[in-house]
Amino acid sequence: MAVQAVLLLILMSVSLGNTQTEMLKLECQTAVGVVGQTTKLCCSFKKNFKADQINITAGFVTKRGERDPLFWFKKGVANGDHRFKPPSLNDPSLLLTDTAVSDEGQYDYTVLTNRGITKEALRINVTAKYNPPxxxxxxxxxxxxxxxxxxxxxxxxxxxxxxxxxxxxxxxxxxxxxxxxxxxxxxxxxxxxxxxxxxxxxxxxxxxxxxxxxxxxxxxxxxxxQSHTGDEDRSGDTGFIGGSVIAGLIVIGLIIVGLLLALLYRRRHVQRDFPGITRQAGADADADIDADEVGSLHAPVKHKGFYLHRFSHALSDGSVPVVAFKIPSSNLGLSGLYVSSPIHARESLNHLLCCLCCRSSAEAKWRC
Missing domain, CATH: 2.60.40.10 (Immunoglobulins)
Known part of the structure; x- marks a missing residue:
């Protein structure tokens, strides 16, 4: 069948003569197809005469190096490789479906029309994208x-x-x-x-x-x-260092908590011995007490390292005011009520503290 079609076209071309062939020329562009997709072989007529319409009646495609046509058609009926689609009446372009790498190469395309026969070479290039590496x-x-x-x-x-x-x-x-x-x-x-x-x-x-x-x-x-053994070693060292830092922070935190608990315990102990204490003046431990300070009511005082509770008092007959100093039992074992007049409060208090420092068992009370 293929041979008959080729012979028929040859006989037609001879009968029509070279004059008409030169008046009609087929031009085709190089086609680039993608594997698995449809490739369009773009071709067109170049004519040297005026004509309203050119009708394509037959044609065939032959791959270079092969003897028989790969694809041929006559009056819309196609034969050969079914992936080729015949052109329309006025458009000589072809379609190639399901393009494969084997389709790449040089072709000869011959077309018979009502205005003569023309032949053109065309090329198909094929590409395919690589899969992700x-x-x-x-x-x-x-x-x-x-x-x-x-x-x-x-x-x-x-x-x-x-x-x-x-x-x-x-x-x-x-x-x-x-x-x-x-x-x-x-x-x-x-x-x-x-x-x-x-x-x-x-x-x-x-x-x-x-x-x-x-x-x-x-x-x-x-x-x-890729993983490196050196990276694992360095990550191990980092983990060890990080663990040491965390352990150190925990120890420091425990020490701080212990100190806070100790201070809280001491504060509660002081408040228990001195119920009237609400705050400490923060004065120097060796600061002396003025006569005016002695006269204040119910305020604890720290004098030469000893906490004393002072308060105003009156004699039994109510005529002479006095100032008394009460020493808690926690002060070196000496306790009691020490009374003095406001005028001689400083001297009396100093004498009292002297007794405390010497752990003297001097009289527990004196009075002016």
Whole structure:
């Protein structure tokens, strides 16, 4: 059938003569198809005469290097490769569905019209994007300063591309890598790149694997996440240091809590011995007491290191006011009520404290 169609077209071209052929010219653009998708073979007529309509009656497509036509049609009926779709009455363009790598190449396209026969060469280029790359390491856990290998693979692309390597500082390591390209059964390509180190440095990580197509346009990239034994050791040291810091903070916190409890206990102890104390004046421990201060009511006083409770009192007959100093039992074992007049309060108090300091058992009371 194919041979008959070819002979028919040849006979038609001879009968029509070369004059009409030169008046009608077919022009086709190079087509770029993507694997698995539909590719349009764009063609058009260039004519040297005025005509309202050009009707296409027959045609065939032959791939260079092959004898028989790959596809032919006559009056809208197609034969041969079913993936080719015949043109419309006025448009000589063709459609190629489910494009494959095997479709790439040079073709001859011959068309018979009501205005003559014309023939044109056309080319189909095929491309396919590579799948996202993946990276593996050897050994799985890399030791600092030891030999190591990084492997990057990308498959399913066409035409042949390349793989480049970059470290964390974007330094190109591709010159240290070897690239291997193999063809799959479907004629798509498999890329494999190996980057080898005699002594690897963890500061270079992570490495980035970049896949470029035949036009050096990036098809994809991935970053290696290799683990280093040195990193684990450093993380262990960091954990130990962090644990020590936390333990130290806990100890300091316990000490602070203990001190606060001790101060609270002492404060409560003082308040228990001196129920009238609401606050301490913060005066110097060795400050003397003025006569005016002695006259205040129910206020505790710290004099020469001793806490005394002072208060005003009157004699039994109510005629002479006195000032009494009460020493709690906690002051060196001496307790009692010491009374003096407001005028001689300073002297009396000093004498009292002298007795306390000497642990004297002098008289417990005196009076002016």
């Amino acid at each position: 993946s990276v593996s390491t050897w050994p799985e856990k890399i030791e600092e300063g030891s030999p190591a290998e990084l492997n990057c693979i990308a498959s399913g692309g066409y035409p042949a591309g390349t793989i480049q390597w970059f470290d964390s500082t974007n330094t190109n390591w591709t010159m240290n890598a070897t690239l291997e390209i193999t063809e799959r059964e479907d004629q798509l390509l498999h890329l494999s790149s190996k980057l080898t180190f005699a002594k690897i440095n963890s500061s270079w990580a992570p490495f980035k694997c970049v896949v470029l197509n035949s036009k050096f346009v990036k098809d994809g990239e991935t970053t290696s996440h």
